[in-house]
Amino acid sequence: xxxxxxxxxxxxxxxxxxxxxxxxxxxxxxxxxxxxxxxxxxxxxxxxxxxxxxxxxxxxxxxxxxxxxxxxxxxxxxxxxxxxxxxxxxxxxxxxxxxxxxxxxxxxxxxxxxxxxxxxxxxxxxxxxxxxxxxxxxxxxxxxxxxxxxxxxxxxxxxxxxxxxxxxxxxxxxxxxxxxxxxxxxxxxxxxxxxxxxxxxxxxxxxxxxxxxxxxxxxxxxxxxxxxxxxxxxxxxxxxxxxxxxxxxxxxxxxxxxxxxxxxxxxxxxxxxxxxxxxxxxxxxxxxxxxxxxxxxxxxxxxxxxxxxxxxxxxxxxxxxxxxxxxxxxxxxxxxxxxxxxxxxxxxxxxxxxxxxxxxxxxxxxxxxxxxxxxxxxxxxxxxxxxxxxxxxxxxxxxxxxxxxxxxxxxxxxxxxxxxxxxxxxxxxxxxxxxxxxxxxxxxxx
Amino acid sequence: xxxxxxxxxxxxxxxxxxxxxxxxxxxxxxxxxxxxxxxxxxxxxxxxxxxxxxxxxxxxxxxxxxxxxxxxxxxxxxxxxxxxxxxxxxxxxxxxxxxxxxxxxxxxxxxxxxxxxxxxxxxxxxxxxxxxxxxxxxxxxxxxxxxxxxxxxxxxxxxxxxxxxxxxxxxxxxxxxxxxxxxxxxxxxxxxxxxxxxxxxxxxxxxxxxxxxxxxxxxxxxxxxxxxxxxxxxxxxxxxxxxxxxxxxxxxxxxxxxxxxxxxxxxxxxxxxxxxxxxxxxxxxxxxxxxxxxxxxxxxxxxxxxxxxxxx
Numbered sequence: 001x002x003x004x005x006x007x008x009x010x011x012x013x014x015x016x017x018x019x020x021x022x023x024x025x026x027x028x029x030x031x032x033x034x035x036x037x038x039x040x041x042x043x044x045x046x047x048x049x050x051x052x053x054x055x056x057x058x059x060x061x062x063x064x065x066x067x068x069x070x071x072x073x074x075x076x077x078x079x080x081x082x083x084x085x086x087x088x089x090x091x092x093x094x095x096x097x098x099x100x101x102x103x104x105x106x107x108x109x110x111x112x113x114x115x116x117x118x119x120x121x122x123x124x125x126x127x128x129x130x131x132x133x134x135x136x137x138x139x140x141x142x143x144x145x146x147x148x149x150x151x152x153x154x155x156x157x158x159x160x161x162x163x164x165x166x167x168x169x170x171x172x173x174x175x176x177x178x179x180x181x182x183x184x185x186x187x188x189x190x191x192x193x194x195x196x197x198x199x200x201x202x203x204x205x206x207x208x209x210x211x212x213x214x215x216x217x218x219x220x221x222x223x224x225x226x227x228x229x230x231x232x233x234x235x236x237x238x239x240x241x242x243x244x245x246x247x248x249x250x251x252x253x254x255x256x257x258x259x260x261x262x263x264x265x266x267x268x269x270x271x272x273x274x275x276x277x278x279x280x281x282x283x284x285x286x287x288x289x290x291x292x293x294x295x296x297x298x299x300x301x302x303x304x305x306x307x308x309x310x311x312x313x314x315x316x317x318x319x320x321x322x323x324x325x326x327x328x329x330x331x332x333x334x335x336x337x338x339x340x341x342x343x344x345x346x347x348x349x350x351x352x353x354x355x356x357x358x359x360x361x362x363x364x365x366x367x368x369x370x371x372x373x374x375x376x377x378x379x380x381x382x383x384x385x386x387x388x389x390x391x392x393x394x395x396x397x398x399x400x401x402x403x404x405x406x407x408x409x410x411x412x413x414x415x416x417x418x419x420x421x422x423x424x425x426x427x428x429x430x431x432x433x434x435x436x437x438x439x440x441x442x443x444x445x446x
Numbered sequence: 447x448x449x450x451x452x453x454x455x456x457x458x459x460x461x462x463x464x465x466x467x468x469x470x471x472x473x474x475x476x477x478x479x480x481x482x483x484x485x486x487x488x489x490x491x492x493x494x495x496x497x498x499x500x501x502x503x504x505x506x507x508x509x510x511x512x513x514x515x516x517x518x519x520x521x522x523x524x525x526x527x528x529x530x531x532x533x534x535x536x537x538x539x540x541x542x543x544x545x546x547x548x549x550x551x552x553x554x555x556x557x558x559x560x561x562x563x564x565x566x567x568x569x570x571x572x573x574x575x576x577x578x579x580x581x582x583x584x585x586x587x588x589x590x591x592x593x594x595x596x597x598x599x600x601x602x603x604x605x606x607x608x609x610x611x612x613x614x615x616x617x618x619x620x621x622x623x624x625x626x627x628x629x630x631x632x633x634x635x636x637x638x639x640x641x642x643x644x645x646x647x648x649x650x651x652x653x654x655x656x657x658x659x660x661x662x663x664x665x666x667x668x669x670x671x672x673x674x675x676x677x678x679x680x681x682x683x684x685x686x687x688x689x690x691x692x693x694x695x696x697x698x699x700x701x702x703x704x705x706x707x708x709x710x711x712x713x714x715x716x717x718x719x720x721x722x723x724x725x726x727x728x729x730x731x732x733x734x735x736x737x738x739x740x741x742x743x744x745x746x747x748x749x750x751x752x753x754x755x756x757x758x
Binding site: 078081082085089102103106107109210211212259260261262263264265266269272273276278405408409412413414418421422435438439442445446 | 595
């Protein structure tokens with residue numbers, strides 16, 4: 001076989017020619033000229049919600065000539081948390097990844113700041129609620145863009161008939177559809193009396209004391225309404241305070257009126273409690289109501305979502321946001337930011353909220369008055385007060401205002417519900433406080 | 447294994463030819479062939495077992511933000527935590543109780559099955575293996591329904607007899623009982639099948655000789671069956687102990703470690719700390735804590751098995 005020999009001069013000339021040709025060639029804008037973008041979105045439990053997100057992403061991709069691929073990652077079995085941990089370790093993964101509540105802070109060193117787009121979005125859509133400000137920022141750096149998909153308030157969902165019959169409370173009158181709440185008397189004392197009355201009537205409130213998020217979120221809001229924090233914003237231990245003692249005393253009284261098995265409840269238990277018709281109230285986003293609408297319509301017709309009772313230090317409600325984040329090692333940060341801005345426009349957000357049947361809650365002020373919450377039913381207006389349209393609650397997350405990396409430990413270890421259970425089961429108050437203080441000291445390791 | 451070339455008498459000429467021939471010889475050695483054939487598995491184990499194991503060791507030496515080497519600092523921290531010692535205690539209770547009962551039930555059932563006439567034995571063996579064949583994540587979901595705090599099928603049944611309701615997963619002791627029970631249910635068939643295989647290999651002549659000597663039922667078990675099954679019992683127990691200590695799915699699904707951390711074992715607590723609490727180095731340290739203890743146990747048990755093997 002003959003082989004032509006390439007001289008050094010020929011090689012240099014050929015390289016120079018081909019380089020010149022590449023540089024001088026006209027820029028051809030192909031179908032995916034702006035590159036590729038991969039997304040890991042939360043896998044929504046409401047049928048059709050993922051499709052709404054996909055359609056919006058495809059609209060943007062067609063306009064921007066970007067090749068997109070979306071993975072919908074479920075939170076069942078903490079698959080999403082495992083994906084976040086794996087991508088953080090591998091320093092490789094999706095360009096945009098949905099992270100729940102604490103995870104932007106947990107990965108703050110690896111996230112691309114999004115201050116540039118957040119400034120624009122805040123101007124357009126109004127301010128974000130206090131929970132999102134706490135969870136989404138670190139030293140003035142925005143770690144992600146809050147998304148409505150999966151974000152929720154876990155407020156009370158009451159049975160209209162049972163609350164009227166046993167507690168003499170008309171929840172529809174207290175939180176009328178289409179109008180401001182008249183909830184001045186809806187306090188922790190009233191709540192406790194209602195819990196007692198419904199317990200006596202055979203329909204106890206379904207508030208769990210297990211170690212999963214629904215249980216912890218309710219405890220967090222109740223503790224905060226008493227001003228009870230285990231660790232303050234500066235990282236000081238504040239366990240042994242009167243506020244914490246008051247909150248524990250309140251919980252001890254409340255637990256006596258709850259179902260006897262609440263210490264074993266998980267996030268599904270309260271939903272089942274409402275749907276089965278056994279309870280007069282649970283603390284949950286409207287997912288339980290949505291399931292009841294399908295499986296027990298007679299129960300759904302009597303459900304009304306409303307605000308939290310007010311404590312001595314205010315009215316607090318748990319807000320669990322999701323953030324869309326971009327890794328600092330992402331290969332297409334600019335395209336990712338462009339898509340995030342597109343998906344945060346009110347028109348896009350409204351499409352996603354509508355697709356979720358009102359379950360998803362935007363964090364931006366101007367996006368909490370979409371029609372869907374007023375129109376959803378039965379009964380019509382049942383979700384009107386779900387997004388807290390009159391801003392009468394302080395939206396927060398359990399264990400805040402502790403530094404987020406400490407608070408995440410308090411939250412994940414369910415220290416609040418464990419304290420309540422220990423005290424209720426007969427442990428001395430000071431012993432419970434000493435135990436919690438020891439736990440919190442451990443959580444402060446860096 | 448005899449480690450010789452297939453063609454050892456080949457005559458070498460020039461130096462290069464000798465080199466080539468020695469390569470050929472090496473390739474033709476049985477040990478080389480064996481190594482090459484196991485190479486894919488060695489690579490697989492290196493990638494999927496060895497690398498993660500070394501990586502988790504590395505993780506366990508880092509601080510919470512994984513930016514600083516702190517040596518054994520994580521273990522030092524753990525040793526000061528009450529919850530950690532609670533988890534150690536519970537892991538031991540969980541693993542030892544479950545393995546003892548699995549071995550006991552496996553042994554008894556294996557004898558029953560062994561005594562069933564050969565014709566119907568296969569059916570029974572198949573049926574008894576069902577719990578072990580179903581993926582535990584799935585079967586535990588069924589148990590979760592049976593133990594559900596508000597809608598327990600067990601409690602529903604017991605209510606007809608005026609018993610209960612029992613807080614299967616709501617009370618610390620009942621919750622421990624429940625997770626151990628499910629683990630026994632899942633693992634006993636493995637013991638049963640191993641013991642059955644072992645029983646079948648005990649020569650009948652030994653029993654005949656024992657019967658002639660006037661040995662009763664208990665003496666036959668104690669002096670014939672058990673000594674003949676010693677090795678299989680040791681290996682099965684060791685294997686099961688390691689697997690039970692590392693259990694995750696049953697506890698995670700049934701109780702998630704609650705109530706008040708009273709059912710947490712190493713894997714579930716490591717997951718709680720590492721993944722849910724975003725403290726991966728501490729989670730890695732928790733999961734690695736048992737490695738030296740189990741390794742020492744493994745060395746002793748396997749050494750004993752070897753010794754007995756040689757005696758035989």
